Amino acid sequence: MTIGISPTVHPDSAELVRSVFDAVDGVAAACPRTLYVQRARDKQHAPELWDAIVAADLLAIGVPESMGGAGGGLTGCVAVMESLSRAGIPPLQYSLTTFSREAVLRYGTADQIRDHVLTTMTGERRFCLGVTEPEAGTNSFAARTTAVRTASGGYRINGQKVYISAADESDHILLLARTAGPGEEVGRRRGFGLFAVDLSTPGIELRRLDIEWHAPEYQFEVFLDDVDVPPNALIGVEGQGFxxxxxxxxxxxxxxxxxxxxxxxxxxxxxxxxxxxxxxxxxxxxxxxxxxxxxxxxxxxxxxxxxxxxxxxxxxxxxxxxxxxxxxxxxxxxxxxxxxxxxxxxxxxxxxxxxxxxxxxxxxxxxxxxxxxxxxxxxxxxxxxxxxxxxxx
Ligand SMILES: Cc1cc2nc3c(=O)[nH]c(=O)nc-3n(C[C@H](O)[C@H](O)[C@H](O)COP(=O)(O)OP(=O)(O)OC[C@H]3O[C@@H](n4cnc5c(N)ncnc54)[C@H](O)[C@@H]3O)c2cc1C
The missing domain is CATH 1.20.140.10 (Butyryl-CoA Dehydrogenase, subunit A, domain 3)
Known part of the structure; x- marks a missing residue:
């Protein structure tokens, strides 16, 4: 089947997109669609896919060259996702990790960028995204997960997230939680914090959902019960996470x-x-x-x-x-x-x-x-x- 690039890409991006499409040929050879679907049917993962993405250096795309990345911006990330998807092997974790690190790139400190962005380029750090809750899907303002300041300057997180993709394969979750006190009003510009939480922190439990789709990546309920995180888990400004x-x-x-x-x-x-x-x-x-x-x-x-x-x-x-x-x-x-x-x-x-x-x-x-x-x-x-x-x- 021909899955080559069609000639309608913006001329400025054509070279970049073409080189990404070429690189993805190797990824598709390591993890063809047949393997991807069979693994999904067997409820297993397809580590070959992530390993091949790392080996092809595709995770460096989107990280500025000044930080040691390959540059290419969002256009490069789009080309990666489009070409993998054209080969029938879209990796949801790629989308989640590149999205989460974008938030850290914009709002994180130099240390957070080193910890959470540069480590994604080697595939070492993988993110999932924790926004949806049982009573807060489209309406994220209804989120009930709380992050309360502790005496040590960190936060204690309690709550539940749902449909969290690839939580079992991620080592961190980019989590939206209310930092507003009980009864305090929340809004776009106040009342929430964005946290990069290590999923191995005590108090976190994952329960796999039985979702009917054919991808070797799975969705989870994530329970957070008195999860203590350090002050530097907060990305950006407290109250402005949303x-x-x-x-x-x-x-x-x-x-x-x-x-x-x-x-x-x-x-x-x-x-x-x-x-x-x-x-x-x-x-x-x-x-x-x-x-x-x-x-x-x-x-x-x-x-x-x-x-x-x-x-x-x-x-x-x-x-x-x-x-x-x-x-x-x-x-x-x-x-x-x-x-x-x-x-x-x-x-x-x-x-x-x-x-x-x-x-x-x-x-x-x-x-x-x-x-x-x-x-x-x-x-x-x-x-x-x-x-x-x-x-x-
Ligand atoms: C396979 C899968 C993977 C997912 N992965 C993640 C993940 O990694 N992280 C994460 O945080 N979440 C994830 N989600 C959750 C997903 O983002 C939510 O399901 C989605 O935001 C919708 O929320 P909801 O299901 O609560 O639907 P609801 O908010 O209950 O909405 C139900 C329906 O009502 C209609 N509707 C709702 N609001 C409006 C409106 N304002 N105007 C008009 N119509 C409206 C729409 O038709 C909508 O489909 C995933 C879900 C699935 C199924």
Whole structure:
């Protein structure tokens, strides 16, 4: 199957993106899609994937060259995620780690950057992200996990997080917790702290959830019971953790768009290949325009989303407010990828549902992107209010 780069990337980024795509060939050889899906089916991990990402030096991309990284900014990270996803092997932990270290790069001290960012380049430090709680999904302001100052200057954390991806393979969690006292008002600019918490700290318990998707990475409930963390676990300013988190969410939106478009392209290529050869009435089904059109439409929609995605990354990298483009990229990519996946299922007929064909297995990992990390409705709310200037509901 051809998963080569198409020629529609912004010219300024083309060289960088091409070199990342080349490097990912080696990763896909070490951890092909067949291994990835089989490991998921067996409820196991795929350490080959992370090891190959480290070996290809892909984790250095996105860390400034002045700090010993490979540079490339968000554009580079997007290329990594898109190319891995096009190969059918999107690593959620890559997204979580690059997102978390972005928060540390922006708000951390020099020591925190050394501890939490530079160590990610060698794959030594891996982050998961702890925002969602049983009663606080879309509405993160409802978070109840608390971080209370202790006499030693550190914090005692109590609460529960849910759906935390790759918590078992991470050594730290970037955690959002309330630092406001009981009854105190919280908001975007007050009442929360962002903490980098060592997951081996006493008082932390993980319980694996049974999530129906086909990736060798798993989701957990994370229970925090009197977890004492040192003062330097706090990233940025106490009270402004929510704001810190929001300011790096654009990074996450664009990387998630890359996940969507990569997997969507993978599904589309499978559909095209099948449509070329499957011939129940003598002629390949792909010769019928009714079969071609959904595939052609998905291709057009994905390419359009891809343009927005790379221009959002370029805007972010040049220090502009990329909020509108990043949100649009996430929305368009998630929807276009879902159309591609639906078309691929339809083209494959009954065979789409056979495990070995590996088509319906793509659906949960694309469908979830309409909901997480942010649902499409909330993105539309953002565009309605922030781009169109309509009143808040
Ligand atoms: C596979 C998977 C991996 C995940 N990984 C992580 C992780 O690593 N870390 C983490 O913190 N969380 C993670 N999550 C959680 C995910 O981010 C949340 O599920 C998501 O934010 C939605 O929250 P919720 O499930 O509580 O839905 P709710 O907030 O209950 O929303 C339910 C639905 O209501 C609608 N809705 C909600 N609010 C609005 C609104 N304002 N306007 C219009 N419609 C609205 C939407 O259709 C939404 O899908 C993961 C979830 C899954 C399934």
């Amino acid at each position: 704001d810190h988190l929001l300011s790096v969410l654009n990074q996450e939106r664009v990387v998630i768009a890359a996940w969507a478009l990569g997997l969507g392209e993978y599904a589309l290529q499978k559909a095209v290949e099948y449509a070329r050869t499957r011939a129940p009435f003598g002629q390949p089904i792909g010769s019928h325009q009714a079969v071609q059109h959904p595939l052609a439409l998905a291709k057009a929609e994905m390419e359009a989303a891809r343009q927005v995605m790379y221009s959002a990354a370029a805007a972010y990298d040049s220090g502009q407010d990329a909020g509108a483009q990043a949100n649009m990229a996430k929305l368009l990519a998630a929807r276009a990828a879902l159309s591609a996946c639906e078309a691929a299922i339809q083209v494959h007929g009954g065979s789409a549902f056979v495990f070995e064909t590996d088509v319906v297995t793509l659906w949960p990992m694309i469908r979830i992107l309409q909901i997480a990390p942010i649902n499409n409705e909330s993105v539309l709310n953002y565009i309605g209010e922030r781009v169109l200037g309509l009143p808040r509901s």
